[in-house]
Amino acid sequence: MENYLDALGKLKPEERWPQARRWIMAEELGFYEELREHEPLLRFPELTLASRFVDCDEILRRHDLFSVALYQPKQGDYFMAQDDTAQHWREKSIMRCVLDFEEVPRIRAFVADKAKSLLASGKGDFDAVKGLTRATPIALVQEWFGYVDSDADDLCAWSYWSQMDSFWNQPFDANPNSAQIIANSQAGAVALGKYMTSLVQKRSAELAAGVKLEDPVSRLILLARSGGLNNFPPERLIRNIGGLLIGAVETTSHAVCNVIEFFLGRPELLERARAAAGASDPTAFDGYAFEALRFRPAFPYFFRTVTAPTVLGRGLEYEQQFETGETVFALTHSAMFDESAFVNPEDFDPKRGITNSFHFGLGLHECLGRAVASVMIPEIVRQALLLPGLTVDPIDTQGGPVPESWRWRWPA
Template sequence: MSSYLQQLETTPADQRWPLARQWLDAEPLAFTRELRDYRPVLMLPEVTLVATDRDCREVLLRPDLFTVRLYRPKQGDYWMAQDDTTQHWREKGVMRAVLDLESLPHMRAWVGQETAHRLTAAGDTLDVVNDVTRAVPIAFVQHWFGFADSDANALKRWSYWNQMDAFWNQPFQAPGFATPDQITAERNAANTEMRGYLSQLIQSRAAALQAGEDGSDMVSRLLLLSGSQAIRFDPKAVVLNVGGLLIGAVETTSHGAVNALAFLMADPERLAAACAAARDDDTAAFDGMVFEALRFAPAFGYFFRTAERDATLARGTDYEIVVPAGTTVLALTHSAMFDPAAVAHPERFDPSRALRDTYTFGLGLHECLGRAIGAVMIPEIVRQTLSIADFRAGEIDRAGGPVPESWPWVRNAEGSAS
């Protein structure tokens, strides 16, 4: 054993997880490399850390054994808070069908135009987070998901507090930007506002449909499906799922785009290659750079699950261990993407890697519903920013929280992002 595990062993038990959490935030690759080598399943009082690709897959591909129980107090009756239920499969299937993935090329073109417009219209200063990486997904939701008459600031607030409460305000976490109760109160207030807006939106869309107006937007398509009674999908399900589209589209897109930009810009040679690829009409090579950047700097370094019964991990190895029922398990997918047993030359920046070989959009039953849209929106935002932006980047500000809150850039007379 070397430094990290030795430090943990000499640290009082109630301080080990806070220390490990600091390492996961500040030096994740070095810490998790040691875990893979010496303690691939590390049991701490609050959580169990799972570091290898093999065991991360076991956790994420066994929803019968490792569940999203911790989602339920945050997401209520929404299907994403369920594992392998009829409602989960039915509503997820419906939402996948109405996402209109045939329009992905048009969606990407729209995102490119919207991003370019916001960059070229900026003055001498630009907040990349609030002016671009959050603003473009919000505009996307308004244009493509049927929220055209909504207030952008309200959409941002509703998405933000739901994300903060569900994914960053769990019992094993220690949010630094607000107390747990404050975060939950903000989410409750946001959802009250959002339900009121969505109820009015659905009523207006239903009236428009009865009047013979076009029903091509996503809300209208869901209402048509619900009204047909061809499948169980009542108005309550419409409200929940339309809200879920908003919540899932904004903050994770912004976080991913900022992380990819920051990683590509951190090395001059990598930045030059990315800028050259960004100007090429063939986007495949550039997209590979973005997703490889997100392997090094993912928006989510782990996914959490709860063991519903005693579970064996690292089976058949010298580290085999039984994780007791009720344990909160963190599948350290950032570590898994650097596991040499699963990834060739993991330390090498290799844009030719397949996106499917990463955990960028999750894995298994709870893989990101909008992964196909995210897979064009994130790289296109980054591509346009590197192609057009003539700014000098400042420091990313997370305001004590888990996501980028602002990133000031100043106009660069030399004419390229730096």
């Protein structure tokens, strides 16, 4: 069989990155192995792929040299589209405060109950994407985060188009539907803004009337009203309330689908995972979910923009210079199979731990909702694997990058 790099070399220059991207999206571990061994920094006219752990780690930690600037046209002045700014520092700190870490066990219990209820309502035949993997985080946003009087379908659409535009509609994606995605995202942002303005008005009136409210939306309003925060005007309040939705739904759905599909395709591992899922302590299953996610991550890479001349692979045989404005990919799916950082990376080891992984990003831009996602993802998967006699159709992505529908059946 012809190796990957030789196959790329036979293509026209403009065909090479699109082909490499197809291999990345198909999760070709053999492609990653070949890159790590022979071309740890593979350059295309559009971008460079960094495939070894040491380089991915540096790209994500060195926000001073590798910026999230490509998010700014998509996310405007949202703090996650900034690097080490005062606004990023302040608003991320505020959001971490309102997403109270002590509540994580209660959030897990909520997710478990909601997933069970959604599966019961499916009566043995339903679309798992609409009915479970998106519906559960949507319910968390509505019932726990405080998006009261909201429409689940609207929330799902607003979140979906924002993520499609930010993560899957970058210049290097060359998406033929780019203009429509941008239009959908912008229309969704306007509609979400109107809803959030109304929500803030409603919640503010309730709080002023003495109603005791404990959800993150209400906590944000109380903080803003307290007068103790500098530079947190109403528009910043609304922007950050919107972030609670955008970050919660689509990535969770994608990750959950990938993990469940991974186990269903491996009967021996599925048996072990189901045994762990049935343990009295639900956290006994978590290592199975996150080890499966190492094999099947929702995002196989993170992209960054070089902000000053620098090198990667410093002191190594493949050291290369990078100039301001270049795009680099931290190919983190590959990095999680790098023997320099993972013992026996080809083995499935549920005791491996996740602190050396890239499931929630790394460094300054680590996922804001890491604590919540670290229980929501495995708990949704756990409830699904406890279904007896589950059979599934192939996941339908409708030609896109994320699961759009997935039919499940089980004895009701």
